[in-house]
Amino acid sequence: MIEFKNVNKWFDKLHVLNDINLKIPKGEVLVICGPSGSGKSTLIRCINRLEKIQQGQIIVNDIPVHDKSTNLTKLRAEIGFVFQQFHLYPHMTVLQNVMLAPVNVKKLAKAKAEKIALEKLEQVGLTEKSAAYPAQLSGGQQQRVAIARGLVMSPEIMLFDEPTSALDPEMIGEVLDVMVNLVSEGMTMCVVTHEMGFAKKVADRVLFMDEGKIVEIGNPTDFFDNPQTDRAAEFISKILTH
Amino acid sequence: MLVDFNFRVILEYLPLFLTGLRSTFLIAVVSIILALITGIIACSCRISGIKIIKYPAIAYIEIIRSTPLLVQIYFLYFGLPTLGLRIPEIQTGILALMLNSGAYIAEIIRAGINSVDEGQIEAGVSSGLNYVQRMRLIILPQALGVTVPPLLGQNIVLVKDSALLSLISVMELTRCGQTMTSERFMPAEAFLTVAFFYMCIYFCLKALADWSQRKLIFREAY
Numbered sequence: 456m457i458e459f460k461n462v463n464k465w466f467d468k469l470h471v472l473n474d475i476n477l478k479i480p481k482g483e484v485l486v487i488c489g490p491s492g493s494g495k496s497t498l499i500r501c502i503n504r505l506e507k508i509q510q511g512q513i514i515v516n517d518i519p520v521h522d523k524s525t526n527l528t529k530l531r532a533e534i535g536f537v538f539q540q541f542h543l544y545p546h547m548t549v550l551q552n553v554m555l556a557p558v559n560v561k562k563l564a565k566a567k568a569e570k571i572a573l574e575k576l577e578q579v580g581l582t583e584k585s586a587a588y589p590a591q592l593s594g595g596q597q598q599r600v601a602i603a604r605g606l607v608m609s610p611e612i613m614l615f616d617e618p619t620s621a622l623d624p625e626m627i628g629e630v631l632d633v634m635v636n637l638v639s640e641g642m643t644m645c646v647v648t649h650e651m652g653f654a655k656k657v658a659d660r661v662l663f664m665d666e667g668k669i670v671e672i673g674n675p676t677d678f679f680d681n682p683q684t685d686r687a688a689e690f691i692s693k694i695l696t697h
Numbered sequence: 698m699l700v701d702f703n704f705r706v707i708l709e710y711l712p713l714f715l716t717g718l719r720s721t722f723l724i725a726v727v728s729i730i731l732a733l734i735t736g737i738i739a740c741s742c743r744i745s746g747i748k749i750i751k752y753p754a755i756a757y758i759e760i761i762r763s764t765p766l767l768v769q770i771y772f773l774y775f776g777l778p779t780l781g782l783r784i785p786e787i788q789t790g791i792l793a794l795m796l797n798s799g800a801y802i803a804e805i806i807r808a809g810i811n812s813v814d815e816g817q818i819e820a821g822v823s824s825g826l827n828y829v830q831r832m833r834l835i836i837l838p839q840a841l842g843v844t845v846p847p848l849l850g851q852n853i854v855l856v857k858d859s860a861l862l863s864l865i866s867v868m869e870l871t872r873c874g875q876t877m878t879s880e881r882f883m884p885a886e887a888f889l890t891v892a893f894f895y896m897c898i899y900f901c902l903k904a905l906a907d908w909s910q911r912k913l914i915f916r917e918a919y
Contacts, residue, residue, distance in 0.1 A: 505819055528825045536823035542816035546838045555834060556824035608824070 456481040456643055457502060457612065462511035464497065464667075471497050472508065473667035479645065481611075484638050486654040486675070487647045489664035490690060495647045498664065499614045502645070503534045516611070532560055535605025539617040541597045543589040543604070549576065550585040553604045561608065568607075575603040579633050595626030599633055606637075613637060615646040649694055655679060663687045707886050710877045717873030718894050724787065724869060725856045725898070728794035732855065733848075735795055736802025743807055754803070761800035767861055769793050774865040790862035798855045805851060809844035810836055849906035856898050870894055 457479040464472035471494045479485055487495045500506040501513055504520050504527060513520040518530055543552050550572055557568035576582050579599040589597055598618055605613055615634070619627040631653050637644065638657045648654070654661050654675050661678040663671040663686075671678065671687045679695075682688040707714075742754035761769070770793045774786065784792070813836045821831040863872035874891035878884045 503823055505822060528827060531823055531825040534823070536820075538816060538820065540816055542814070542820035544817065544820070544835055544839075556826065559830050559834065560825040604820075604824070 456483075456516060457645070458512075458514045460512040460514070462501065462508050462513060464494075464501065464506065464508045464510075471667050472501070475511070475669060477662070477669065477672075479643065481643055482641050483659045484642075484644045484646070484657050485660050485662055486658040487645060487662045487664065488649060488651075488654070488690070488694075489670075493664040494667040495664050496616050499616060499645050499647055502612070502614060503531050503536055505536070528560060532556070532608045533610050533612065535602075535608065535610040535613040537598070537601050537605055537613065537615045537618050539621050541589070541594070541601045541621070543597055543600055545589050547588075548585065549581065549587050549589070549592070549600050552589070552600060553607050556604070556608055572603070572607055575607045576600070578606065578636070579603045580629075593626060594622045595629045598622065598626075598630045602630070602633055602637075612643045612645070615644065615648065617647050617649075619648065619650055651679070651691075651694060663690065665690075703883060703886055706877070706881055706883055707890050710873070710881075710887075710890075713873050713876065714870070714890055714894060717868065717870040717891075718898075720868055721856070721859055721870040721894075722898065724791055724794070724859050724862065724867070725852075728791050728798065728855055728859070729852050731791065731795040732798035732802055735799030736806060739799055739803035740806040740810075743803060744810065758800045758803055761797055762804070766793070766797050766858055767864070769797055770861055770865060786862075786865050786867050790859070790865060790867045793862075794855055794859060797858070798851060801851050801854075802848065805847045806840070806844055808847075809840035812843050813839045845909055846906065849902060849909070853899055853902050856902065857895060860895075 457477075459475045459477040462472055462475040463470070473494075475498065487498060489495050497506055501508055502515060502520065508521055515530060516533065518525055520530065543549075544555070547555065550569065553572040553575060554565070554568045557563045557571060558565060561568075563571070573582060573585065576585055579602055581596060581599055581603070584592060584596060584600075589600070592600065598621075602613075602618075618634070619630050622630065627650065631650060634644070634646070634653070635657055646653070646658075658675045660672055661675045662669060663678065663682075663684075665686050670684055671682060673683075678687070679691060682691055739754050739757060742750040743758065745751055770790065773789050773793050777784070777789075817835050817839065818831060821835045826834065859869060860871040862869055863875060866872065870891050874884075874887040877887040877890075881887075
């Protein structure tokens with residue numbers, strides 16, 4: 456479903472993605488972790504071309520993402536993206552936030568878009584907040600709206616860039632619950648996160664990155680209990696003991 | 698001192714001042730509308746990625762902002778006819794104010810657009826919205842709030858700048874003051890009256906600004 460072939464990317468001189476080869480099959484939940492600056496956010500941002508790559512190829516559903524001729528609108532509509540800082544549109548209500556893409560990208564009629572949007576809001580448990588503005592919601596609620604906004608386009612892939620890192624500890628659970636629900640629906644997901652409980656519970660594979668390279672990739676049990684590299688072992692011991 | 702102040706002459710010249718006020722008002726309104734259009738176009742070109750329209754826009758904005766308005770007025774009024782282009786003074790004046798304010802307005806709008814968080818753009822991009830949709834639905838509504846106050850400030854500046862048109866003998870408010878001064882030699886009465894009328898225009902625009910602050914601008918906090 457998603458394939459990286461010899462992908463290289465530089466920010467000026469910083470080699471931020473170093474020869475990445477990776478296949479993510481349909482329905483897989485991949486958790487990406489690693490120290491900050493290791494390139495994990497950049498990795499998933501390349502999948503819907505929020506970032507350009509300089510070498511190699513990324514293929515999503517047989518479409519080469521970084522080809523000039525690629526219809527990005529169509530591609531991006533099939534990929535939901537959830538940001539660390541939510542990035543809800545502050546001048547729109549929750550419902551308008553969720554309806555925006557169906558109405559303007561898929562050109563659905565307002566009534567139909569609203570129906571779908573309300574379904575997705577129900578899925579994240581926020582139907583009663585549909586008329587509220589983002590500033591009136593808690594961080595956890597905002598992030599759930601952001602997830603609904605991603606889901607409303609019926610994407611085949613959901614990308615999460617540290618979805619719980621900007622949240623108060625007590626709100627992390629509600630967001631993770633929504634994500635766990637998605638997993639049970641068979642969504643293909645790439646999640647950059649340090650929530651190791653989430654990784655152990657639902658991830659099919661855990662990918663550990665450092666300095667732009669994939670250092671280790673494997674199933675969560677192996678990764679946490681028996682890391683193959685010193686770098687991964689050190690990282691795990693740090694995040695589990697803090 | 699006040700004893701010497703001649704109100705009767707002011708009353709006598711009131712019809713003249715009222716035509717001056719009317720003329721200043723009309724020049725300002727026309728210039729503001731044209732300057733807004735110019736500014737929007739210049740700003741669109743300035744932020745576009747296409748070099749052949751981006752660089753001329755940068756050149757225009759920088760040339761205007763780096764030279765005095767009076768020089769621009771003199772260039773259009775005295776310079777253009779020698780280059781073979783002859784336009785009446787009122788139109789010359791409006792053209793000068795339009796070009797001058799347009800450059801500042803372009804930068805005000807650009808600052809407003811740039812003030813919108815990068816994440817908003819990324820959120821729009823990720824949803825598949827194209828450039829025009831992102832501008833219309835996400836960026837401009839948020840930019841409006843930070844753009845309207847300096848825009849109205851620029852309009853107030855434009856009204857006061859229009860006084861410079863008296864130097865190319867456009868019969869506007871300041872020119873009326875000059876006329877009365879030269880005919881009766883009463884500069885205090887003349888220019889205090891002129892100042893009074895400018896203040897009237899200023900307070901009208903300010904009331905409009907306050908109203909738009911309350912009505913038009915989206916506020917994030919409640």
